Amino acid sequence: xxxxxxxxxxxxxxxxxxxxxxxxxxxxxxxxxxxxxxxxxxxxxxxxxxxxxxxxxxxxxxxxxxxxxxxxxxxxxxxxxxxxxxxxxxxxxxxxxxxxxxxxxxxxxxxxxxxxxxxxxxxxxxxxxxxxxxxxxxxxxxxxxxxxxxxxxxxxxxxxxxxxxxxxxxxxxxxxxxxxxxxxxxxxxxxxxxxxxxxxxxxxxxxxxxxxxxxxxxxxxxxxxxxxxxxxxxxxxxxxxxxxxxxxxxxxxxxxxxxxxxxxxxxxxxxxxxxxxxxxxxxxxxxxxxxxxxxxxxxxxxxxxxxxxxxxxxxxxxxxxxxxxxxxxxxxxxxxxxxxxxxxxxxxxxxxxx
Numbered sequence: 218x219x220x221x222x223x224x225x226x227x228x229x230x231x232x233x234x235x236x237x238x239x240x241x242x243x244x245x246x247x248x249x250x251x252x253x254x255x256x257x258x259x260x261x262x263x264x265x266x267x268x269x270x271x272x273x274x275x276x277x278x279x280x281x282x283x284x285x286x287x288x289x290x291x292x293x294x295x296x297x298x299x300x301x302x303x304x305x306x307x308x309x310x311x312x313x314x315x316x317x318x319x320x321x322x323x324x325x326x327x328x329x330x331x332x333x334x335x336x337x338x339x340x341x342x343x344x345x346x347x348x349x350x351x352x353x354x355x356x357x358x359x360x361x362x363x364x365x366x367x368x369x370x371x372x373x374x375x376x377x378x379x380x381x382x383x384x385x386x387x388x389x390x391x392x393x394x395x396x397x398x399x400x401x402x403x404x405x406x407x408x409x410x411x412x413x414x415x416x417x418x419x420x421x422x423x424x425x426x427x428x429x430x431x432x433x434x435x436x437x438x439x440x441x442x443x444x445x446x447x448x449x450x451x452x453x454x455x456x457x458x459x460x461x462x463x464x465x466x467x468x469x470x471x472x473x474x475x476x477x478x479x480x481x482x483x484x485x486x487x488x489x490x491x492x493x494x495x496x497x498x499x500x501x502x503x504x505x506x507x508x509x510x511x512x513x514x515x516x517x518x519x520x521x522x523x524x525x526x527x528x529x530x531x532x533x534x535x536x537x538x539x540x541x542x543x544x545x546x547x548x549x550x551x552x553x554x555x556x557x558x559x560x561x562x563x564x565x566x567x568x569x570x571x
Contacts, residue, residue: 242345242353245316248308256306261321263302267547268325270570272452273301276314276322276357277334280376280431281305288437293520293544295441295457300547300570302326310338310345311353318360327368330451331361332408332444334373337430340388347388351395358405369451370405371444372396377411380429382419406451410443469493469517473549475502477566489568493517498524520544522551540566 247257264271273296275281282305284292292301304322306313314335336354339345345353354372361370374393377386393409400407414425414436421429425436432440449456470493479485491500491512498515515524523541542551549568554561 240345240349240352242311242339242349243315243356244312245319246312247316247320248313253306253308253313257317257320257322260304260306260317261324263546264304264322265325266569267300267302269327270300271302271326271328272299273330273332273448274326274328275301275303275305275332276318276361277305278309278314278338279305279307280337281334282307283431284437287432287434288440290520291434291437291441295445297520297544297547299452302328303546308338309335311335311350311357314357315353315360318357318364323364326365328365329368330371330448331365331368332371332373332448333357333361334375336375336392337378337389340375340385340392347391347395350392354392354396355399358399362404371408371447371451372400372405373408373444374411377414377421378426378430380421406447408444408447410439413439413443469498469522469544469549472571473568474571475566475568477553477564488571498522500524502526522549542566
């Protein structure tokens, strides 16, 4: 069968070569350890819950998973309001990501953008050649383009690693040089800011990468700020600073389903409406019987929020519920403190967008 040269786009060539030259980096494969399997199941559930609401997904290894650790606060400022989904697993190589994408990680997702940074674990020792690593990353990009044709891929080159210049850095840089040739400027974009993790002498500062591989909070701030202009353009938004992203509306505004334990311990759901105006928060919680309960003294400070609800009891007297919590992964996680018959009680609750 002849293939007209005009049909051979860079990614089409990658896909063709991958099929003809299979190797460990581009052959989908799971890990066998229980921790990896559990994380994979968690990501599948996370993707299913986010569904079409997710505007952005992040795909990668421990550096991507680290958005849930050292990068947690930066993630909340920039990506929680975009219902972003973290699909990173520590230790993953390209073949593991390929397997995950074929086994549930993309189920139900329709993001506008997919941020991809993977390959550094393939570069250890003689495990894979430069060409094999590049082919593995290319297979991932091709998989995303096929499974999510309306999603723009933001391809991030492999970050530098090791405190000082070293052969592994050079190997990864050669991979990056190949990856850059696949960018079409339309549905696959190149976002290169690895140089920001190096000082003028080529040394990685510990304040950005404490172990010279994984990022600190400051390192994730560099990532977010560097990615934001192109990501915002893909999303059709104006680029946001970290502070603006924390309060840019609507962050908490909208309809929520609040879930807490009932008298017998079973979960009970309540409809909740929130309206955020800068740092001020108002709204109401609908009761199963009776009038909705209005929020008062509501406020938002970064990722944290609080409000008070006063309720008149049918048997007489008034109860005051002090509710506070934090935004985590696009959901609300909070605690309610109150007094009942002179005894203080405290209950945890969560809320998801409707």
